[in-house]
Amino acid sequence: MNSLRLGSYTFTSRLILGTGKFSSVSAMIEAVRASKAQLVTVALRRFNREQAEDDLFGPLSEIEGLTLMPNTSGAATAKEAVKAAHISRELSGSPFIKVEIHPNPHHLMPDPIETYEACKILAAEDFIVMPYIPADPVLAKRLEEVGCSSVMPLGSAIGSGQGLSTAEMVKIIIRESNIPVIVDAGLRSPSEACAAMEMGCEAVLVNSAVAVARDPAAMASAFAKAVEAGFDARNAGLMPRSGSAVASSPLTSFLGAAR
Amino acid sequence: MSTIHITLNGEKRELPSGSSVADLLKLECAESQKVAVVVNENIVRPDKRESAVLQENDQVEILVFAGGG
Numbered sequence: 001m002n003s004l005r006l007g008s009y010t011f012t013s014r015l016i017l018g019t020g021k022f023s024s025v026s027a028m029i030e031a032v033r034a035s036k037a038q039l040v041t042v043a044l045r046r047f048n049r050e051q052a053e054d055d056l057f058g059p060l061s062e063i064e065g066l067t068l069m070p071n072t073s074g075a076a077t078a079k080e081a082v083k084a085a086h087i088s089r090e091l092s093g094s095p096f097i098k099v100e101i102h103p104n105p106h107h108l109m110p111d112p113i114e115t116y117e118a119c120k121i122l123a124a125e126d127f128i129v130m131p132y133i134p135a136d137p138v139l140a141k142r143l144e145e146v147g148c149s150s151v152m153p154l155g156s157a158i159g160s161g162q163g164l165s166t167a168e169m170v171k172i173i174i175r176e177s178n179i180p181v182i183v184d185a186g187l188r189s190p191s192e193a194c195a196a197m198e199m200g201c202e203a204v205l206v207n208s209a210v211a212v213a214r215d216p217a218a219m220a221s222a223f224a225k226a227v228e229a230g231f232d233a234r235n236a237g238l239m240p241r242s243g244s245a246v247a248s249s250p251l252t253s254f255l256g257a258a259r
Numbered sequence: 260m261s262t263i264h265i266t267l268n269g270e271k272r273e274l275p276s277g278s279s280v281a282d283l284l285k286l287e288c289a290e291s292q293k294v295a296v297v298v299n300e301n302i303v304r305p306d307k308r309e310s311a312v313l314q315e316n317d318q319v320e321i322l323v324f325a326g327g328g
Contacts, residue, residue, distance in 0.1 A: 018328030028326060043327025044295075046268040046320065049288050055323040057293045071327050083300075087322055090302050091295040158328070185328075207328030 004203055006180065007095065007128035007149045009067065011038045014197070015227045016069070016182065017220065018207025019056060021159075027216050029059050035210070035220035038065055041098055043073045044088050057091070069096035069130060076103040078117035085122050097122055098152070098184075099131040108158040112139050116146070123147030132184050135166035140173045140181070150179050152205060155196065156186030159208045163192045167199065174200040190219075190226030197230025198238065265317045280308040280319075287321065295322040 003010040017037040022028035032040055042056055060066060070088030075081035078101065085097045099122065101115050102108045115131050116139065123129045128149045133139055135153035143151050153170050156162035163186060164170070174181045180202035187193055193204045206223055213219035261276040267283070274283065280303050284290040296303045297320040303311050313319070 019326040020328045022326060041328055042324040044322050045325040047287070047289055047294055047323045048268075054325050055292055056326060057324050060324075068324070070324065073327050087295045087297060087302060088324075090304065091293060091322065091324060205328075 004180065006039075006130070009096075009128065011067075011203075013038045013224070014203040014231055015193070015224050016041065016184075016203055016205040017210065018205065019060070020207055021211035022216060023211075025054075025056065025059050028056070028211070029063070031210050031216040031220040032060070032063060032066070034217040035224050037220075037224075039067050039069050039096070041069050041071050041205070041207070042092070043071050044084050044091070067096060068092040068094045069098050070094070071098040071100045071132075072118070073100045073102075075101050075118075076111075076114075077101070078114040078121070081114070081118040082121050085118075085127060089127065095126065096128045096130060099129060102158075110134055110154070112136065115139075116142060119143050119148050120146045130182070135169035135173065137169065137172045137176055141176055144177060144179050148179065150182050150202070151177065152182045152184035154185040155183045155192065158185045160186050161188035161209065162186050163188055164196060167195075170196070170201070171199055190222045193223050194226040194230035194233075197227055198234050200234060203227070263313060263315045263317075265313055265315075265319055267319045268321060274313060278313050280311040280313065283313065283319065284308065284321070289321055292323070296320070297322070 003012050004014050013036050015035055015037050016039045017035045018041045019028050070092050072081035072084040075084050081101050099118050101111045103111055110132050119129050119131050123146050130150050132152045140151040156165040182203045183196040183201050184205035187206050188209050196204050210216050210220045262273050263276050265272050280296055299318050
């Protein structure tokens with residue numbers, strides 16, 4: 001019960017780390033190690049012989065117990081995303097695919113229609129499909145029905161650091177879903193990741209908040225602790241809210257004075 | 260020596276006739292790392308790269324994993 005199940009895979013870590021925007025490959029690798037993440041995202045890009053050091057496959061494959069989840073970033077249509085998924089599976093040997101289709105570079109909001117079409121195809125091809133979606137409970141349910149292994153609603157716009165601005169919608173998605181709900185995008189601080197886990201998310205995906213921190217490895221470690229704390233707190237059972245004070249110390253028999 | 264013309268990652272390239280995908284990877288210094296190769300929309304797996312001979316006007320993509328969220 002303490003492991004995260006995605007398709008036929010199980011993970012003890014509930015923090016999924018993105019590998020973009022780090023100042024160097026070594027900073028990224030240190031952060032991945034510090035995060036104890038077992039699932040990390042990568043993006044497919046054209047090989048450039050002048051920048052061969054940009055290739056992350058080698059460095060990431062040296063970390064034991066790590067599974068790659070390629071994303072389809074760059075795809076603007078379902079067709080492009082499916083093509084990227086096929087190439088990524090060939091390269092990674094991993095069945096995981098983060099379906100990410102955002103045609104507008106200004107807001108990077110996922111296209112729900114193309115995302116749905118791509119997921120339908122990829123789920124039928126036995127990928128472990130992890131779609132990045134707007135926080136829409138109806139879409140989330142439809143994606144569950146076509147065989148996605150999770151849904152990943154955005155907390156706020158990619159890289160914005162605006163936190164869990166979609167919290168109320170994410171709560172509805174969690175209530176209605178039979179597959180893991182993972183908040184992906186927009187988180188800025190470990191407390192927000194903790195809140196997402198307390199709310200009932202099965203994992204969180206973080207990239208920018210770690211990558212652009214002054215000390216990415218320390219921030220990765222902080223996120224890992226927050227995710228674990230939030231998960232433990234949810235399982236421990238949060239106390240109910242009350243509209244008024246409820247005393248935690250006895251209010252009678254104070255120093256023998258009768259009142 | 261006769262040559263062929265291909266498009267590699269969006270750029271025009273000239274290669275000796277009879278070049279295979281494996282030859283191209285050596286030429287690009289990409290033979291020692293893990294890459295995906297797509298020729299005219301078809302993925303060419305590692306065990307087929309020696310025998311896959313490139314043709315005039317082939318569209319070739321060599322891809323790797325970069326950082327991404």
